[in-house]
Amino acid sequence: MRLTTTPLLSDLYQLAMLQAYYDWSMEQTAVFEFFVRDLPPQRNFLVAAGLEQVVEFLEGLHFEADELEWLASLKRFSGTFLDRLEKLRFTGDVHAMVEGTVFFPNEPIVRVTAPMPEAQLVESRIINLLHFQTLVASKAARCRLAAPGKLLVDFGMRRAHGAEAALLAARAAYLAGVDGTATVLAGRHFGIPLYGTMAHSFVEAHDDELTAFEHFVRTNPSAGTFLIDTYDTEAAARRLPPLVQRLRTAGIEPRGVRLDSGDLGAHARAVRRILDDNGLQGMQIFSSGNMDEFALRDLLEAGAPVDGFGVGTRLDTSNEAPYLDCAYKLQEYAGKPRRKCSEGKATLPGRKQVYRWYGPDGELRRDLVAADRETHRGGEPLLKLCMQGGRRTTPWPDLEQARAYTAGQLERLPTHLRSLEPAAEPYRADISPALLELAAELDRSPH
Amino acid sequence: MRLTTTPLLSDLYQLAMLQAYYDWSMEQTAVFEFFVRDLPPQRNFLVAAGLEQVVEFLEGLHFEADELEWLASLKRFSGTFLDRLEKLRFTGDVHAMVEGTVFFPNEPIVRVTAPMPEAQLVESRIINLLHFQTLVASKAARCRLAAPGKLLVDFGMRRAHGAEAALLAARAAYLAGVDGTATVLAGRHFGIPLYGTMAHSFVEAHDDELTAFEHFVRTNPSAGTFLIDTYDTEAAARRLPPLVQRLRTAGIEPRGVRLDSGDLGAHARAVRRILDDNGLQGMQIFSSGNMDEFALRDLLEAGAPVDGFGVGTRLDTSNEAPYLDCAYKLQEYAGKPRRKCSEGKATLPGRKQVYRWYGPDGELRRDLVAADRETHRGGEPLLKLCMQGGRRTTPWPDLEQARAYTAGQLERLPTHLRSLEPAAEPYRADISPALLELAAELDRSPH
Numbered sequence: 001m002r003l004t005t006t007p008l009l010s011d012l013y014q015l016a017m018l019q020a021y022y023d024w025s026m027e028q029t030a031v032f033e034f035f036v037r038d039l040p041p042q043r044n045f046l047v048a049a050g051l052e053q054v055v056e057f058l059e060g061l062h063f064e065a066d067e068l069e070w071l072a073s074l075k076r077f078s079g080t081f082l083d084r085l086e087k088l089r090f091t092g093d094v095h096a097m098v099e100g101t102v103f104f105p106n107e108p109i110v111r112v113t114a115p116m117p118e119a120q121l122v123e124s125r126i127i128n129l130l131h132f133q134t135l136v137a138s139k140a141a142r143c144r145l146a147a148p149g150k151l152l153v154d155f156g157m158r159r160a161h162g163a164e165a166a167l168l169a170a171r172a173a174y175l176a177g178v179d180g181t182a183t184v185l186a187g188r189h190f191g192i193p194l195y196g197t198m199a200h201s202f203v204e205a206h207d208d209e210l211t212a213f214e215h216f217v218r219t220n221p222s223a224g225t226f227l228i229d230t231y232d233t234e235a236a237a238r239r240l241p242p243l244v245q246r247l248r249t250a251g252i253e254p255r256g257v258r259l260d261s262g263d264l265g266a267h268a269r270a271v272r273r274i275l276d277d278n279g280l281q282g283m284q285i286f287s288s289g290n291m292d293e294f295a296l297r298d299l300l301e302a303g304a305p306v307d308g309f310g311v312g313t314r315l316d317t318s319n320e321a322p323y324l325d326c327a328y329k330l331q332e333y334a335g336k337p338r339r340k341c342s343e344g345k346a347t348l349p350g351r352k353q354v355y356r357w358y359g360p361d362g363e364l365r366r367d368l369v370a371a372d373r374e375t376h377r378g379g380e381p382l383l384k385l386c387m388q389g390g391r392r393t394t395p396w397p398d399l400e401q402a403r404a405y406t407a408g409q410l411e412r413l414p415t416h417l418r419s420l421e422p423a424a425e426p427y428r429a430d431i432s433p434a435l436l437e438l439a440a441e442l443d444r445s446p447h
Numbered sequence: 448m449r450l451t452t453t454p455l456l457s458d459l460y461q462l463a464m465l466q467a468y469y470d471w472s473m474e475q476t477a478v479f480e481f482f483v484r485d486l487p488p489q490r491n492f493l494v495a496a497g498l499e500q501v502v503e504f505l506e507g508l509h510f511e512a513d514e515l516e517w518l519a520s521l522k523r524f525s526g527t528f529l530d531r532l533e534k535l536r537f538t539g540d541v542h543a544m545v546e547g548t549v550f551f552p553n554e555p556i557v558r559v560t561a562p563m564p565e566a567q568l569v570e571s572r573i574i575n576l577l578h579f580q581t582l583v584a585s586k587a588a589r590c591r592l593a594a595p596g597k598l599l600v601d602f603g604m605r606r607a608h609g610a611e612a613a614l615l616a617a618r619a620a621y622l623a624g625v626d627g628t629a630t631v632l633a634g635r636h637f638g639i640p641l642y643g644t645m646a647h648s649f650v651e652a653h654d655d656e657l658t659a660f661e662h663f664v665r666t667n668p669s670a671g672t673f674l675i676d677t678y679d680t681e682a683a684a685r686r687l688p689p690l691v692q693r694l695r696t697a698g699i700e701p702r703g704v705r706l707d708s709g710d711l712g713a714h715a716r717a718v719r720r721i722l723d724d725n726g727l728q729g730m731q732i733f734s735s736g737n738m739d740e741f742a743l744r745d746l747l748e749a750g751a752p753v754d755g756f757g758v759g760t761r762l763d764t765s766n767e768a769p770y771l772d773c774a775y776k777l778q779e780y781a782g783k784p785r786r787k788c789s790e791g792k793a794t795l796p797g798r799k800q801v802y803r804w805y806g807p808d809g810e811l812r813r814d815l816v817a818a819d820r821e822t823h824r825g826g827e828p829l830l831k832l833c834m835q836g837g838r839r840t841t842p843w844p845d846l847e848q849a850r851a852y853t854a855g856q857l858e859r860l861p862t863h864l865r866s867l868e869p870a871a872e873p874y875r876a877d878i879s880p881a882l883l884e885l886a887a888e889l890d891r892s893p894h
Contacts (some may be wrong), residue, residue, distance in 0.1 A: 001636065003451065004610045011604060011629040012643030020666040026652060070635055076669065120648060127605035128613060157458060158574035159770045162611030163451045166575060169608075182458040188517055189448065196459030201567060201777035204785040205473060209894045219467040222523065229789045231894045262790035313770050322769035323606045323760050330648035338651040342676045343709035447656045447678045 040321030050133030100406030144177035151308030156316025224254035256284030355379025487768030497580030547853030591624035598755030603763025703731030802826025
């Protein structure tokens with residue numbers, strides 16, 4: 001049974017609405033936009049991610065025969081409707097911010113323009129894909145900013161929320177500047193560099209800790225990072241030098257040690273001293289265990305001699321903000337701007353563009369959310385056509401290019417937004433007066 | 448490319464360790480146990496879930512030819528090792544708590560007994576599967592306890608962390624007492640009842656709100672729940688009675704209205720009055736938007752006349768505790784108990800059993816975590832053999848049976864654990880003196 005590509009990965013109401021759209025001949029052009037309403041409390045910016053997966057999903061959109069048979073068995077849908085579903089493909093256009101673009105509340109990052117049933121059906125999965133990768137990329141960017149120059153590896157697979165979360169978290173984190181992942185499948189799917197050490201179980205399975213280290217590295221000579229906290233961290237470090245000498249004579253150069261528990265800063269300092277005092281200056285210290293952007297910052301600000309970090313659960317679950325207040329909303333149908341006025345959730349009507357101005361050093365200065373038909377001289381339009389008539393436009397960036405672009409975006413962040421704490425003054429992202437007037441005008445008409 | 452069944456959905460170090468286990472002939476029997484170290488701050492109990500998916504994964508465990516070719520291309524693994532991987536299947540035993548069992552910190556809920564390489568390889572995915580469903584089932588149980596007798600529907604697919612999270616969250620929530628889901632694929636996969644209303648986009652696409660309602664319900668006569676908060680909730684409610692009369696003469700009986708924004712309690716009261724004053728006592732009120740166990744409790748305690756709720760994002764992401772501090776740890780290898788002593792993460796050695804005693808009314812009274820060889824008269828052993836020699840033992844409960852069992856578990860919860868706030872006195876789950884003595888004994892031996 002298909003999981004990630006099936007249009008059955010959707011909400012039931014999408015199918016009920018589609019049946020009605022077809023019945024009542026509502027197949028004119030709809031414009032939907034995906035945006036985030038608010039920043040999570042501690043975040044100053046977001047990083048757009050997940051577009052690649054959205055475009056793949058749209059390009060491949062179709063129902064398979066067994067899916068239609070199952071839908072028929074529910075007795076909720078007419079034969080005419082199921083015939084329409086059989087033929088349904090995505091034929092629309094997509095405008096989007098390039099993956100890795102820094103963005104702010106109320107700015108659409110993806111705009112879908114397509115016949116209403118197509119644009120409606122894909123809502124649930126588009127949100128599902130953009131929401132999660134944007135969430136993790138934004139968290140990973142904060143980790144990157146908190147630990148400049150340090151090796152950062154995604155260790156989060158085991159506590160990510162299911163299989164696809166693990167895979168896409170590895171991708172989003174790599175996009176945003178994390179150096180690699182432990183998740184093997186992410187290496188295969190996306191070409192992300194793979195990293196790994198050893199587990200406590202490997203050490204425990206041996207009667208002697210040093211024998212475990214030696215077995216591991218003789219079998220995996222290029223992966224010689226020893227996990228030294230299974231019993232007593234410093235005692236293990238003190239026993240390492242003779243082993244390292246012996247391995248060197250066999251042509252094996254161990255890379256370092258991993259610390260995974262206790263006061264990581266104190267252990268790192270003590271272990272660094274032991275290694276240095278024994279001529280092992282070249283061995284690196286790698287830390288893991290409850291890491292997030294705050295732990296990284298605190299350890300590094302306190303001068304902990306750590307060369308690299310495994311960042312796992314808190315990255316892949318975006319623990320301090322496990323979801324974003326995001327939406328994919330109808331802004332125009334049949335040529336007319338549309339607006340939802342629900343309390344606290346009112347939308348800005350019409351198809352839009354986001355313009356961005358930069359300072360002389362390339363730093364982000366301000367944004368403007370405007371109607372698509374407005375022009376704003378000097379502002380860079382961030383939403384670009386990336387899919388036309390159901391096919392992606394070329395050239396399309398690969399993950400390495402998108403990653404380099406993201407690094408450039410983070411370099412252009414104003415200093416006050418780079419902090420892990422909420423900025424006293426948020427980034428200036430205005431709404432154009434013409435958009436506000438259009439909203440007011442719609443509110444005056446009856447529904 | 449396989450996503451949910453491939454052993455490449457794992458951490459790189461598992462493969463590196465496997466290569467060493469084979470090289471150094473460490474293929475004796477290992478016993479690993481999965482347990483949760485601590486309860487999240489606001490929770491008083493957990494609900495075991497995900498066993499079905501673990502067993503499916505273990506039964507089907509194998510590497511495919513293209514996966515082995517890709518592994519070979521990494522130049523990290525020997526030909527001998529890859530030949531072993533080609534033949535690798537899961538041949539071990541699994542003991543587990545029945546899905547839906549209420550459990551507490553330090554109690555193993557799954558125990559895997561298998562040749563070391565098999566038991567090690569599956570660690571990452573076993574944690575990934577048990578962690579997420581247990582997380583969501585535990586959250587859903589709190590929602591169920593907070594809203595007894597109310598219809599609860601999982602609406603969380605769009606902001607769940609990826610495709611599998613959406614699917615498995617629907618399952619875990621249903622197991623724990625939620626009545627159904629909006630996620631179509633979960634209906635197909637697991638037979639979970641499907642629910643759905645309409646979206647704001649459907650209302651906005653029509654020039655008139657009432658026309659939208661009429662179109663929707665004439666096409667979907669069995670799904671007549673009207674979303675009335677797109678523009679003005681009470682104004683929409685006041686316009687409903689003539690439409691409902693007209694539909695009734697056409698033989699269509701609308702079911703109710705959905706509220707999705709603003710002060711849900713105040714709107715529910717106002718709308719209830721409008722409906723009742725117009726002879727629509729039979730129309731139900733369904734609420735959604737930022738729902739979780741606390742919102743449910745607060746609305747119902749304040750007497751809000753709401754008949755059902757859509758619980759979405761906060762359920763599927765387990766927002767107040769998006770991860771559990773859980774582990775899958777080696778407890779025995781080659782007949783000898785093993786123990787990790789890392790600070791704050793020390794394990795209890797040896798293969799274990801959890802015994803439970805009940806009060807005269809069937810209420811949970813106390814648990815004891817003991818060595819497997821101990822016997823404790825009158826205590827119910829909670830870990831039961833469910834897989835032997837790589838195959839599941841029969842009979843195996845289906846999801847409906849597991850759901851009924853879970854409901855029974857929640858009925859047996861002591862009153863003080865049913866609160867949404869942390870209990871002043873946690874449930875009594877002791878560690879047997881024999882286990883503590885074994886741990887101390889291991890600590891005295893050298894590593």
